Structure formats: C-alpha cells, structure tokens
Amino acid sequence: MGASKKRVVIGVAERVDLPEWGVRRLRAKIDTGARTSALHVNRIEELDDETVRFTIVLHRNKQDERVTVQAPIVRRARVRSSSGRSQERIFVRTRLTIGGVEKEIEVSLASRRRMIFRMLLGRSALGDDFLVDPSRRYVCSKPAPKKKKRSVKKNAKRAVKKKTGKRTAKKTMRRER
Secondary structure, eight states, rough: OOOOOOOEEEEEEEEEGGGTTTTEEEEEEEEHHHHHHEEEEEEEEOSSSEEEEEEEEESOOOOOOOOEEEEEOOOEEEEOOOSSOOOEEEEOOOOOOOEEEEEEEEEEEEEOOOOSSSSEEEEEHHTEEEETTTTTTTSSSSOOOOOOOOOOOHHHHHHHHHHSSSSSSSHHHHOOO
C-alpha cells in the first residue's frame, strides 16, 4: 500500500478564490452528491464556437458586484439539476483556490439566482484533495466579519458629541423629558 495523500479538511460551505478571473472569497457550497460544479452567471454571450463572455454575480444581495469574464469553451453537456430537469450547459476551465490548494477545475455556467451560494463545487472539482466534514462550515475560510449594528443609544450619544463636543446622551435625554 502506497503513502496516502494528505487531504485538506473543508466544510459544507467555504469561501473560494478564482484567481484567473479576479474573484476572491466567493461563497461556495460543497456538494459531494453533485458530479459537476456550477457557477452563477448572467449575460452569457457566445462570441464564437470556442469562446464565451459572461458576468459572474459575486453576491446574492448586492447585484451590482460583478465581474465580466471571457473564457474558452471546454465543452457543452446536458446537466440534470437536483429537481430532475435537464438542460444543456457550457463548461469552462479556471483555477480554484481553497484551503491552500490551487487546482484547475471545470465549471458549468448556470443561473443560480434562487440559490444562496453563487457556486456549487461537485466531486470532480474536489478530487482526492479534500475531505468534507458535513458538520462544519468555513473551515478553511472564515466568513467576513459582520458589521455590528450600533444601538440607538450609542448613535444618539455620537450625534450629541458631534454637535456640541461636550454633552453626553444621558444629559440630552434628561432635557428632552
């Protein structure tokens, strides 16, 4: 028996980079039930039989965050979705970076607008490089820190300090009563 390859442990959701296209920290769902990978794109435009231009929508809620890419078409194939519907898709190749591993993958261009994750990574992209821990998320890539919402009291205090430079929110609130 040969030496076993060290696999990188990843969760069911990770942030991935597609460096050739300038895409960083794209949310991806790791799906070992899917054979192929899919990327959410808009405006697919076939320039000729060998090239396609498309727009990657980077964020679900921020539709204006996009990257337009031109890439060679690798192949066309029929893909069956989890709902059982079959459709022909265009496949392209790019480099994927996740957990310190960089590798070339094949990805289909699809509309995932109703999906939470902009990308789905299937078994063929994972290969023998990763071990998926279904109980964890963002093992290799911590999610971006959420912006803390300031309380009304803190906002009032800041506004008063800005206006007067001296008064505190408590003094102002007492005067308003």
